[in-house]
Amino acid sequence: MRHVLVVDDIAENRYLLEVLLKGNGFEVQSAAHGAEALESARKEPPALIVSDILMPVMDGYTFCRECKADKRLRCIPFIFYTATYTEKKDQALAMSLGADRFVIKPQEPGELLALIRETLSDYLTGAAQPSVDVPPEEEVLREHNQVLFHKLEKKMADLEQANRELEQKILEQQRTEEQLRQAQKMEAIGRFSAGIAHDFNNMLTVIFGYGAMMLMNMSSDDPQRDKLDQILAAAERARNLTRSLLIFSRKQELKRERLNLNGSIKNVEMLLRRIIGEDISLIMSLSEEEIAIIADSGHIEQMLMNLATNARDAMPTGGMLSLGTDVVEIDEEFVKMHGFGTPGRYAVISVSDTGVGMDAATLQRIFEPFFTTKETGKGTGLGLSIIYGIIQQHKGHINVYSEPGQGATFRIYLPVMPGDAPDNDTTPCRQDIPRGHETILVVDDDTAIRDYLELFLTELGYRVFSARDGREAIDVFREKMGQIDLVLMDVILPHKNGREAAREIRSMKSDIKVLFNSGYPSDLVHGRNLLESGELMLMKPLTPSELAVTVRAALDGELLVLSEVGKGTTFTVRLPIGREVI
Numbered sequence: 001m002r003h004v005l006v007v008d009d010i011a012e013n014r015y016l017l018e019v020l021l022k023g024n025g026f027e028v029q030s031a032a033h034g035a036e037a038l039e040s041a042r043k044e045p046p047a048l049i050v051s052d053i054l055m056p057v058m059d060g061y062t063f064c065r066e067c068k069a070d071k072r073l074r075c076i077p078f079i080f081y082t083a084t085y086t087e088k089k090d091q092a093l094a095m096s097l098g099a100d101r102f103v104i105k106p107q108e109p110g111e112l113l114a115l116i117r118e119t120l121s122d123y124l125t126g127a128a129q130p131s132v133d134v135p136p137e138e139e140v141l142r143e144h145n146q147v148l149f150h151k152l153e154k155k156m157a158d159l160e161q162a163n164r165e166l167e168q169k170i171l172e173q174q175r176t177e178e179q180l181r182q183a184q185k186m187e188a189i190g191r192f193s194a195g196i197a198h199d200f201n202n203m204l205t206v207i208f209g210y211g212a213m214m215l216m217n218m219s220s221d222d223p224q225r226d227k228l229d230q231i232l233a234a235a236e237r238a239r240n241l242t243r244s245l246l247i248f249s250r251k252q253e254l255k256r257e258r259l260n261l262n263g264s265i266k267n268v269e270m271l272l273r274r275i276i277g278e279d280i281s282l283i284m285s286l287s288e289e290e291i292a293i294i295a296d297s298g299h300i301e302q303m304l305m306n307l308a309t310n311a312r313d314a315m316p317t318g319g320m321l322s323l324g325t326d327v328v329e330i331d332e333e334f335v336k337m338h339g340f341g342t343p344g345r346y347a348v349i350s351v352s353d354t355g356v357g358m359d360a361a362t363l364q365r366i367f368e369p370f371f372t373t374k375e376t377g378k379g380t381g382l383g384l385s386i387i388y389g390i391i392q393q394h395k396g397h398i399n400v401y402s403e404p405g406q407g408a409t410f411r412i413y414l415p416v417m418p419g420d421a422p423d424n425d426t427t428p429c430r431q432d433i434p435r436g437h438e439t440i441l442v443v444d445d446d447t448a449i450r451d452y453l454e455l456f457l458t459e460l461g462y463r464v465f466s467a468r469d470g471r472e473a474i475d476v477f478r479e480k481m482g483q484i485d486l487v488l489m490d491v492i493l494p495h496k497n498g499r500e501a502a503r504e505i506r507s508m509k510s511d512i513k514v515l516f517n518s519g520y521p522s523d524l525v526h527g528r529n530l531l532e533s534g535e536l537m538l539m540k541p542l543t544p545s546e547l548a549v550t551v552r553a554a555l556d557g558e559l560l561v562l563s564e565v566g567k568g569t570t571f572t573v574r575l576p577i578g579r580e581v582i
């Protein structure tokens with residue numbers, strides 16, 4: 001009879017053995033613990049027993065002892081097949097109980113089968129004799145208990161470890177889900193802000209435009225001048241807010257310029273002093289070595305302004321703001337010690353204040369969009385998330401150290417570019433508005449914008465024709481072709497979009513200059529494939545001075561075109577003036 005009794009408390013283990021044995025001509029009976037196995041063996045004695053050790057109800061050792069104590073069962077070959085924390089002592093105990101083999105899991109199926117066959121044939125040929133001396137109860141029991149206790153202890157430790165790992169995994173999963181939710185939220189906010197930015201920028205262009213024109217025609221001692229300045233300053237703030245929203249949503253195209261970091265910081269020094277006020281002193285300690293980075297200077301400026309604003313708010317009764325730069329090498333050791341970073345050479349901008357500081361709970365959340373501890377109306381909670389967005393775009397890192405009452409230190413790491421830092425012009429220059437006599441075709445579906453562009457360009461001395469949509473633009477161009485030097489048009493237009501209209505206009509006059517302007521962030525325009533290479537793109541809202549300079553430069557063929565490998569072509573208009581209204 002080739003009937004094997006398999007005893008194991010784990011169903012998968014029983015199943016595996018069953019499949020192996022049945023597939024090789026054995027009959028199999030299984031049991032989940034010693035007591036069940038004993039009952040089964042007594043009912044129908046098997047040819048061989050394969051048993052686990054640690055099992056509920058009755059463990060393998062007890063089961064083996066019971067078999068050896070039973071006259072009908074003691075001659076059945078008994079194999080222990082176990083994986084749980086096996087030591088020499090366990091094996092010794094098993095053999096002393098009369099077991100024939102002690103096999104450690106997992107075994108190659110072929111080897112296990114060979115062992116089973118060998119044991120059976122040893123019995124059949126009489127090479128092996130069943131052990132019939134049942135060892136004295138007392139002696140075995142002590143040993144048995146010790147071994148089992150030891151095994152259980154180890155199993156408990158193992159379970160606890162598995163539990164800890166599981167908890168860690170659940171935590172990681174929760175974190176990933178939270179990140180995903182956060183990313184989806186950011187994406188939704190991004191789409192929303194890009195949408196409103198379009199309309200918002202059109203309105204701002206009109207406010208800037210008419211305001212600036214009024215200012216141009218006003219004498220310097222006009223009593224209305226102050227009020228107009230206030231209007232334009234508010235428009236500038238609104239422009240910055242739109243810009244911040246776009247940076248935050250990462251829908252703003254990144255200008256990649258080679259920058260001299262210290263120079264860029266010096267450029268905003270005055271602005272920072274204005275932000276923090278007189279009660280806070282600003283200590284600058286810039287590195288002696290010039291540091292070259294590839295970044296968007298506007299973004300660097302934005303980060304410093306946001307950090308200075310936070311520092312000011314943290315020091316209501318005055319204090320000290322320190323701003324420093326340095327170069328560090330991030331290596332594996334640094335990453336291990338600080339828990340962040342990617343190896344490489346980095347410029348570090350450190351911004352420290354002597355303000356109220358933050359507790360651990362606040363620190364954990366400061367980069368979340370809309371997280372603020374400021375009272376309603378005082379903070380939107382976007383400042384640091386904007387910084388975070390900028391740093392991500394620049395492949396940098398940010399790290400914060402703060403304790404309640406101990407001030408705060410923010411360190412920003414940006415990759416250093418090899419080579420010399422370019423000279424930075426530290427004084428934003430203001431220049432006279434360039435004028436001209438050429439003829440420009442203005443195409444925009446927004447009446448307010450069209451009227452403003454027409455009026456403004458006329459005041460600068462240009463001749464202006466205008467059209468409301470793509471189709472009208474083509475008609476006007478066809479009629480006035482000989483006279484028009486530049487087409488200034490919106491990208492998204494009714495009837496025929498800007499790009500199609502431009503293509504038809506070019507088919508009439510191939511070297512005509514086309515300057516697009518759009519309230520959509522330019523990557524959206526690129527993404528929708530609206531622009532062709534060779535066409536130039538401006539972002540609304542342009543201040544009148546920017547517009548005048550760009551139009552002049554386009555007419556003179558002096559616009560700077562930057563091309564980024566792998567990202568399509570990006571056109572950047574380098575404006576040689578500060579961002580202020582005339």
Ligand SMILES: Nc1ncnc2c1ncn2[C@@H]1O[C@H](COP(=O)(O)OP(=O)(O)OP(=O)(O)O)[C@@H](O)[C@H]1O
Nearest residue numbers: 310314357366372373374379380381382383384408
């Ligand atoms: N230097 C600092 N000292 C103490 N707390 C700070 C500092 N910087 C930031 N915080 C804390 O982080 C929070 C988030 O800052 P964040 O700049 O993102 O938003 P905000 O300043 O509250 O609002 P917003 O910048 O949009 O006007 C702040 O409300 C404040 O609690």
Ligand SMILES: [Mg+2]
Nearest residue numbers: 309310383384
């Ligand atoms: Mg802030």
